[in-house]
Amino acid sequence: MKIEPLCTLFGTCGGCQYQDIPYERELALKEETLKQQLQEELSVAGEVFEPIESSPEVLHYRSRLDLTLRKRNNGERQMGFMLPGTQRLQEVTSCLLARREINDYLPSLKEQAVRMLPADYRVANLVVRVGEEGKVFWGGIGRRSLRMKEEDYFWVTVRGRKIYYALDTFFQANHSILEKIIARIEALVPWTKETVFLDLYSGVGLFGIALADRAGEVVMIEEGADSVKLAAYNVRVHHLEHVRLLEGKVETHLPEVLKEASGKPCVALIDPPRGGLAASVIETLVQAKDLASLFYLSCSPESLVRDLKELTRTAWRVQKIMPFDFFPRTRHLETLVWLVRA
Ligand SMILES: C[S@@+](CC[C@H](N)C(=O)[O-])C[C@H]1O[C@@H](n2cnc3c(N)ncnc32)[C@H](O)[C@@H]1O
Numbered sequence: 473m474k475i476e477p478l479c480t481l482f483g484t485c486g487g488c489q490y491q492d493i494p495y496e497r498e499l500a501l502k503e504e505t506l507k508q509q510l511q512e513e514l515s516v517a518g519e520v521f522e523p524i525e526s527s528p529e530v531l532h533y534r535s536r537l538d539l540t541l542r543k544r545n546n547g548e549r550q551m552g553f554m555l556p557g558t559q560r561l562q563e564v565t566s567c568l569l570a571r572r573e574i575n576d577y578l579p580s581l582k583e584q585a586v587r588m589l590p591a592d593y594r595v596a597n598l599v600v601r602v603g604e605e606g607k608v609f610w611g612g613i614g615r616r617s618l619r620m621k622e623e624d625y626f627w628v629t630v631r632g633r634k635i636y637y638a639l640d641t642f643f644q645a646n647h648s649i650l651e652k653i654i655a656r657i658e659a660l661v662p663w664t665k666e667t668v669f670l671d672l673y674s675g676v677g678l679f680g681i682a683l684a685d686r687a688g689e690v691v692m693i694e695e696g697a698d699s700v701k702l703a704a705y706n707v708r709v710h711h712l713e714h715v716r717l718l719e720g721k722v723e724t725h726l727p728e729v730l731k732e733a734s735g736k737p738c739v740a741l742i743d744p745p746r747g748g749l750a751a752s753v754i755e756t757l758v759q760a761k762d763l764a765s766l767f768y769l770s771c772s773p774e775s776l777v778r779d780l781k782e783l784t785r786t787a788w789r790v791q792k793i794m795p796f797d798f799f800p801r802t803r804h805l806e807t808l809v810w811l812v813r814a
Pocket of ligand 1: 642643644672673674675676677678679693694695696699720721722723743744745746
């Protein structure tokens with residue numbers, strides 16, 4: 473069944489793929505596609521697939537937009553999205569997926585950005601973000617334009633704690649689904665005062681901070697200096713003395729961290745970028761005999777399948793595959809996989 477898309481740019485801007493079908497149908501399609509992709513390549517039983525978790529907010533959920541500001545030959549300034557695979561820019565005055573505060577801010581953003589664009593610049597990539605309390609900030613013109621003052625940091629409340637992030641850090645764009653995914657991880661593990669929780673590719677520490685009360689010790693590993701700065705801020709403002717933050721690559725720190733945790737119940741969450749895991753990280757996880765539970769959160773079914781093939785060859789077994797609809801109306805899907813030692 474087809475429905476009338478709400479946005480006039482649907483089919484043009486390339487951001488949404490599913491505005492013309494009911495949300496329930498979109499969820500079913502995503503679920504089916506993921507099953508096909510994973511079952512084709514991995515020998516996993518149908519029972520390990522959980523029903524897809526819907527997003528509490530289906531429209532106006534994105535807390536971040538990336539826009540291009542461009543000066544045309546005729547002097548006209550346009551602000552909008554670059555059309556995928558082209559040099560064409562689609563002017564945008566509002567986006568159905570963006571939080572309403574961002575949409576309300578777009579006219580003022582364009583005015584400010586046009587005023588600030590240096591005369592010799594033809595293009596600028598703008599980032600605009602909003603926090604839970606509705607404050608909007610943007611950057612992208614000038615070297616330090618993404619830097620924020622501590623008092624301006626964005627935050628979102630998860631498990632009763634404010635998790636702070638900034639213009640220059642990674643942070644999940646759909647806040648409405650975060651409690652759901654954290655509750656799922658929390659429910660699957662028998663947490664004790666001894667549990668060591670490893671939040672790998674931690675960003676500003678979303679999972680480590682949200683689950684800090686469940687574990688005796690938390691170790692977060694993150695390589696991006698801007699995210700590390702905010703992760704340290706999050707640890708400090710919440711006085712979490714049992715949370716340790718390691719700056720650098722998971723490849724470098726993980727072997728030592730696992731050695732230190734040996735003998736204790738240890739749970740790890742890996743949330744790598746789209747490209748997935750480096751071969752050395754897979755090898756470390758294969759060898760990690762003391763690691764009881766491994767959660768793999770992925771935004772790319774392709775790299776997820778590739779990495780799961782290696783992890784499940786001898787060492788790990790897939791217990792559950794849990795799709796979460798982080799990006800309603802688009803083709804993107806987040807998948808949480810729970811693995812235990814084989
Ligand atoms: C998908 S984000 C996840 C962040 C966090 N888990 C969250 O949900 O907010 C991936 C993070 O991994 C970091 N990263 C990428 N490669 C890394 C590596 N080899 N070692 C450590 N961190 C890495 C990136 O800087 C980014 O913050």
